[in-house]
Amino acid sequence: MSTLRVLCRDQPRRSIALATNDCVLEITQPHVDNTRSGPAKNQDANRYLLEAFFRSSEDLQGYRVLGEGWGTLGLISLNNDVFICVVTSSSRAATVRPGETVLKIENVDFYCLNRSDYEYGEDYQTQSRFAAEDIGSDELNDHKDVITDHPFLALKRLLSDGSFYYSRDFNLTDRIQDRSTTSSTFGIDGLNKDMLWNSYMIDPLLLFRSRLSKHEQEKLDGSRILTSVIRGFAGTLAIPASALQVSHWASNLPSSLTIISRLSSRRAGTRFNSRGIDDDGNVSNFVETDTILWSPPGITFSYTQARGSVPIFWEQTPGLIPGQQKIEISRSFEATQNAFEKHFDFLELNYGAVHIMNLLSDTKNGELALSSEFRKHVAKRSAAHQGESSTSFDHHLLRMTDFDFHAEARGPLGYEVSNLIYDLIKRALNGFGYSLIEGNNPEKSSLSDRNQRDVPRVILQQEGIFRTNCLDCLDRTNLVQTIISLMALELYLNQRGGNMVPEIRMRHSALWADNGDALSKVYAGTGALKSSFTRHGKMSLAGAFADARKSATRLYVNNFADKARQNTIDILLGRLNNQVPVELYDPVNDIVMAELERRAEEYTSSRNIRIWAGTFNVNGRGDGTTTDLSPWLLGLREKEGDNPTLVVVAFQEIVELSPQQIMSTDPLPRMTWENSVKDCLNEYADRFKTNRYVLLRSGQLVGAAILVYVREDALNDIKNVEGSVKKASKSYPRFFTMFTNNTIKTGLSGMAGNKGGCAIRLEFSNTRICFVTAHLAAGFANYDERNKDYATISSGMRFRYNRSIEDHDAIIWLGDFNYRIGLENQEVRQLIKLGELGKLYEHDQLNLQMLAGRTFPFYSEGIIKFAPTYKYDIGTDNYDTSDKSRIPAWCDRVLWKGAGLKQIDYRSANLKTSDHRPVLSLFDCAISIVDETQKEKLNRVLYDQHRSKLRTIASGNLLDDDNDDDVLLPSANSLGLPPPSSDRQKWWLDNGPGARSNIKPSTQGDMPNIIGRSNPFAQSNEPEWIKPQTLLEVASSNWSIAKPQRPQKPTTLIQQLTPAKTNMAQYSDVGAANNRDRELKPRLPPQPPTWGTDHLTPEAERIQPRHASADLLDGDDPVMEKWKPLLPHR
Structure with missing residues (x-):
């Protein structure tokens, strides 16, 4: 039977109440027009008032029942409506120990806080216009007016897919070894946010809880209204007492074997949308798995493993041919090391020593490149930690074992070759040990013993962890982790005098096969491959056919469904750029936020960084890489040894525009230019013994490329670097956007990449910066096409979480924009000779189009003091002398936008290897740095100060912004006034004077003087009270008024008009x-x-x-x- 009731009251304002037997959470909508049936348009529509009442829900009057459930996952805003999510159906998935049950969510419901439209039509899954997979799809949003009757349908389907779990008995987000010593404590304060999947939804409620008193917090926790969920797998199988042959265990009760897997929410996503690592050290598909054996004497064995994507920056594009999806490493070794270190710092802090099981292939090019980079990072970290004491004598802090699973499985043993792993890791396994906890014995001799739970006693702790990875961290990983788990369990039983009997092995394999299928469905959309071998210990024909079917299904899901699935996951985790969290209105918090903003200088600082930006159209010539680039790359140095913090280099036409090159991207020329630029920069840095540069990120769209270098000392300040070079494969009408993450094709009707743009964005401390390079349409008269190219790139380019180019604090565009000068050829050349650049600029197409507001709105460009950069005879200073005799023009430009950007210089460089001259510009960029620790400390102090001043809150007026200034007025009691009213309590009706006046006349029978005193607040000689007879006499005299006269007609009659005859x-x-x-x-x-x-x-x-x-x-x-x-x- 459910323990939670969902109640609703429509008047005087809509309220939703979550009620248990002794606790009620009431959420009231703001002051909005209740007559409107559409979504609330108010900018404060996401603000709600939450009140907690610790009394019986039977006291609630005027409420009707909407539904029943087990707990709430939190609040979320969808399409300007706000919903509360409630778990309405769940089933028992696992029992870790007696009194510790894990429940699987079977169904959730969403209840709207601001309108009742969604309460009607319970079969919304069939009535909705689109399937859940279509909701949030960019293609639908771009081409149709998507009007979904139930915006929560995609989330409902996701949360009800059987991969989400919760517990009402213990903190499921932590492994058993890390829990509080008192296992009965339901530790909301200790939730592990890494494994919590409803953090975005539940955070407003947890913030509200943190402001309650300790006693109120305990009551709210005891109601179990607030529910924390993980995603992954949980399952338990009973083991008969006869199978667990341990001599000193004399109990006849069965034992239980449990597998719990927790998928991290930090870098969550689907297979091809989430790969590698991020700047905070979080990796894709990171899963923490516990193998737990509880036995009746109250002994709990547990063993923890982890899996996760290769911890470097890499990406993979989906494709229709299995095994042909291209793998690309997106950052250099130096730019990756910082994130790599953060990841393994996290592992060592939480688990101790780490042993890496790398199952990637040594023959496949993509996997070989990943393994090579992985080994280099491990070697560098190990070398840096030499001499440090190890966790145990059997293991160092970090070791790596390579096991090419596919190559080994091709032999006669097949998948059974995985058992060879035993000899490779036996020493490390013994060194790590396992966790052993004593307590929770159900066989108590007395009633008092049964009423008081045992306090668990830690006997042994696991001192290290195996981190296993393959490419997807699914099939190969699951098989190897099964073997490691079995080895640890066997080690434990042998040390306790028991044996690994086939019955235990069979149940263990069945649980791990279920675990592998569940994790694979979350990440790849199907069950795990090779699960037949995991389950039965051998590969059957039926298992082979099942694997083929799963592979085909994965192909479909990854190419056609994962985009929508990723969008739904991002909505759940609150990652989308336009998502607004629900705010539980707190007047004290509003005051604190306003004061925090006023006192921002106490926790915010700023500093300037120098950004060098340059662009060069190399005309498809490769000999430029061997040329001295220092006149360009080292230009604008104010003093010797002066190195900018960021160096942004853009190239165009780095490959010859042949049909083969246009239809596909050759990365080799880009990589050659990367090395040439890096060598030039670092030779200068070494000469003056300053910090060297590392390649942070690069991107390429056929002939266009952008490279971002950063000084080594600034790497720790940079995060969230994005910029994929994935290319679309469809063709659209001319100038219709084709994009993936940061490349847009515009030329040849969008079918190829000879024209277009690519971008790289990053966050430097708390400042968001975006760099865009573009190669726009050519041709003297095609300025309108160039305007369209800009619009296509600017509006169509999207980064993760739907970020656009304009969603940044500083933006720099650089490239070959191809705008020309609107004068005759001879006139242009003559003005150049005379140095009349101002007259030329007056006829520059980009200048004129920007002045007219037709392109690059609100962007700026520095004063041009250099000659047109196009078109030269290669190797000379002469403009085009060929038969075509191109008109010189400023094709190569650098534009910028952002309040924190200040351009220092803007010029061209004298490199003669191309028909273009390179352009370079220098910027100062103001970087904002927020000290989050100091900000949180100040926030706490201010909140405590203002809360102490707030004596009484008028709940009926809390949501009026106009009343914010009145919140800290003297309390009503101090002024001798009754307490303020609310929707439930009205002082004039509850234990107080009546609503009617009780003033009595000075003389019995007198009446108020309603005639003589027109203004009761002004001084008057008229009496306040009057005899009834006097009142009648005054009234009779005033009513003797002459009858009004009818108005006279005007002396001049208005011309009589007749209707016109109309044909x-x-x-x-x-x-x-x-x-x-x-x-x-x-x-x-x-x-x-x-x-x-x-x-x-x-x-x-x-x-x-x-x-x-x-x-x-x-x-x-x-x-x-x-x-x-x-x-x-x-």
């Missing part, structure tokens, strides 16, 4: 035909006002001629043109 055939336009009814009726002159003659206007002033103009309506009678009524004078 309808003369009307040939729609406007005239629509006036047919008006023309057939007699037209009457304006009548005099009916309220008297004092305000009549003389006819000469009242009637004015109206001239035929735009004010004349179609079909106006010419007679009516002679007069125009005026409003009467006031």
